[in-house]
Amino acid sequence: MSTGAELEFLSPNTAVTFDGAAPWLRSPIEWMHRDAGAELGERAGWRVVSRYGDAAEEANACRDAVGIADMSFLGKLELQAEAAVVAEIVASLAGGATPAPGRAILHEDVWWCSVTPQRVLALTPPERTAAIRTALDHAGGADGRFASVLELTTAYGSNAVAGPLARETFARVTALDLRPERFEPAAFAPVSVARTPGMVLREEGHRFVHLFGAGYAAYVWTAFIDAAESLGGRAVGIDALGAADA
Amino acid sequence: VSQGLSAFNLAGPDSRRILSGLTELDCSNDAFTYLDGKRAGVAGVPCLLLRIGFVGELGYELHCPAALAEHLWDAIIEAGTESGIRPFGLEPQRVLRLQKLHILVGQDTDAESNPLEAAMPWIVKLDKEEDFIGRWALEAVKERGEENKLVGFVVADGTVPTEGAAVVDAERPVGRVTSSRFSPKLERTIGMAWVPAALAEDGASITLADDGRRLTAEVQTAPFYDPDQKRLRG
Numbered sequence: 001m002s003t004g005a006e007l008e009f010l011s012p013n014t015a016v017t018f019d020g021a022a023p024w025l026r027s028p029i030e031w032m033h034r035d036a037g038a039e040l041g042e043r044a045g046w047r048v049v050s051r052y053g054d055a056a057e058e059a060n061a062c063r064d065a066v067g068i069a070d071m072s073f074l075g076k077l078e079l080q081a082e083a084a085v086v087a088e089i090v091a092s093l094a095g096g097a098t099p100a101p102g103r104a105i106l107h108e109d110v111w112w113c114s115v116t117p118q119r120v121l122a123l124t125p126p127e128r129t130a131a132i133r134t135a136l137d138h139a140g141g142a143d144g145r146f147a148s149v150l151e152l153t154t155a156y157g158s159n160a161v162a163g164p165l166a167r168e169t170f171a172r173v174t175a176l177d178l179r180p181e182r183f184e185p186a187a188f189a190p191v192s193v194a195r196t197p198g199m200v201l202r203e204e205g206h207r208f209v210h211l212f213g214a215g216y217a218a219y220v221w222t223a224f225i226d227a228a229e230s231l232g233g234r235a236v237g238i239d240a241l242g243a244a245d246a
Numbered sequence: 247v248s249q250g251l252s253a254f255n256l257a258g259p260d261s262r263r264i265l266s267g268l269t270e271l272d273c274s275n276d277a278f279t280y281l282d283g284k285r286a287g288v289a290g291v292p293c294l295l296l297r298i299g300f301v302g303e304l305g306y307e308l309h310c311p312a313a314l315a316e317h318l319w320d321a322i323i324e325a326g327t328e329s330g331i332r333p334f335g336l337e338p339q340r341v342l343r344l345q346k347l348h349i350l351v352g353q354d355t356d357a358e359s360n361p362l363e364a365a366m367p368w369i370v371k372l373d374k375e376e377d378f379i380g381r382w383a384l385e386a387v388k389e390r391g392e393e394n395k396l397v398g399f400v401v402a403d404g405t406v407p408t409e410g411a412a413v414v415d416a417e418r419p420v421g422r423v424t425s426s427r428f429s430p431k432l433e434r435t436i437g438m439a440w441v442p443a444a445l446a447e448d449g450a451s452i453t454l455a456d457d458g459r460r461l462t463a464e465v466q467t468a469p470f471y472d473p474d475q476k477r478l479r480g
Contacts (some may be wrong), residue, residue, distance in 0.1 A: 008285065008292060008312065009285050009292040009293055009294045009309070009311070010247060010250065010251070010292075010311060011292065011311065012292075012311035012313045012314055014292045015287075015290050015291050015292060015311075015314055015317075016287060016290045017287070017289075017290055018287065018289050018291075018321075019266070021289070021290065021317075021321070022290070023289070023290050023291050023314050023317040023318075024314075024316075024317060025311075025313040025314060026313050026314075026315075026316055026317075027313070028312055030316075046313070074315070102431075127448075132413030149247065151250075152247065152250055153250070153311070153313070154249075154250035154251070154311045154312040154313045155247050155248075155249045155250025156249075156250070213248040213249045214250060214312060215248075215249040216249075
């Protein structure tokens with residue numbers, strides 16, 4: 001059984017054009033980005049920060065220091081069920097991989113993050129959120145299973161922290177050990193960050209995703225920008241993130 | 247999911263007309279009755295709509311994904327321009343709900359309160375077969391009878407007593423003020439207080455001890471505003 005249909009109003013991507021106006025999906029701190037001079041672009045119905053000004057400076061920050069980017073547009077879908085059911089559903093949607101605590105599975109651009117054996121959070125590109133949610137709903141309701149699927153896209157804020165000093169930035173706000181040998185690519189941890197409940201995913205190289213309660217978005221953004229700037233880093237738009245991977 | 251949802255209270259006699267212009271949902275009084283809930287798009291935004299009336303007027307709570315809140319807010323404000331719509335904050339909500347004697351849980355009640363004495367006996371269904379948390383405690387209250395009751399009051403001289411001020415009888419504390427405000431609409435100072443059950447009758451006089459002063463107030467058990475619920479349910 002799934003609760004998807006009853007809670008469809010939680011899904012921002014079910015918005016439709018009304019009276020000629022298409023609703024934009026906005027970050028909880030879009031006002032902060034606008035105040036900082038952000039250029040806003042569009043991605044799958046979301047208004048996203050492309051850059052704040054000089055794109056080269058932002059790319060340099062990601063390549064040489066650290067860049068913080070607002071990734072609120074990432075889809076967040078929570079699957080809860082008995083551990084065996086969760087493992088079965090994730091395997092069916094993630095190419096047969098089995099979730100394990102402390103690890104995330106990347107399959108076709110979707111991160112399957114194991115919070116507990118009974119709880120997995122799927123991080124999706126915004127273009128795929130609706131399809132993955134539908135797939136989870138179907139899988140959760142199949143064969144008399146008891147599973148719940150909750151869309152938490154707007155309940156969690158999400159930032160990318162990218163660059164060679166990303167770990168140093170995190171070190172200023174969390175006790176999580178992010179040394180490469182302890183927190184390998186695809187490592188995932190629910191953890192307190194800046195004294196608020198959060199989750200950290202190491203995607204690859206120097207690139208991390210930090211998830212946190214959306215109500216704390218302004219505070220978290222301020223704390224991370226403050227930490228990053230002390231290391232020569234800065235706020236960046238999503239256009240610059242590729243530089244961290246280069 | 248609390249942090250993922252935004253919520254607006256669209257309240258006032260024009261709220262149905264404004265809402266109807268933004269949704270295909272039938273918002274008539276017959277189709278969307280008081281205390282009903284619906285799921286529908288409003289200005290294209292997926293919403294959970296609750297027809298409730300905390301402030302005592304016809305009104306709707308709209309819950310939507312936070313990422314779409316700005317769009318919905320702008321759409322509502324634009325649609326309500328002709329009606330003179332305007333944002334309102336918590337303070338007017340507090341005055342308005344007090345006019346209706348709608349309680350604030352945690353302010354007008356505490357861990358010792360029960361719905362029978364808090365003037366909400368209609369919410370207790372002791373005759374149902376199923377067990378429920380609190381049944382034993384409520385049956386015990388029913389058996390012993392009401393000792394204290396939550397009532398409304400009007401202060402004779404218009405002074406607004408401090409919330410938390412004591413209700414005294416022969417200079418002994420017997421209750422307390424839980425809420426108090428001056429109502430511009432009613433042009434009176436109104437409030438809610440816990441008093442001994444014997445004083446919980448319309449017209450009863452109670453004495454409030456507040457910062458060395460003694461204030462005289464009159465008990466009222468029915469809502470101060472729209473007691474017949476015509477505005478709320480209309």
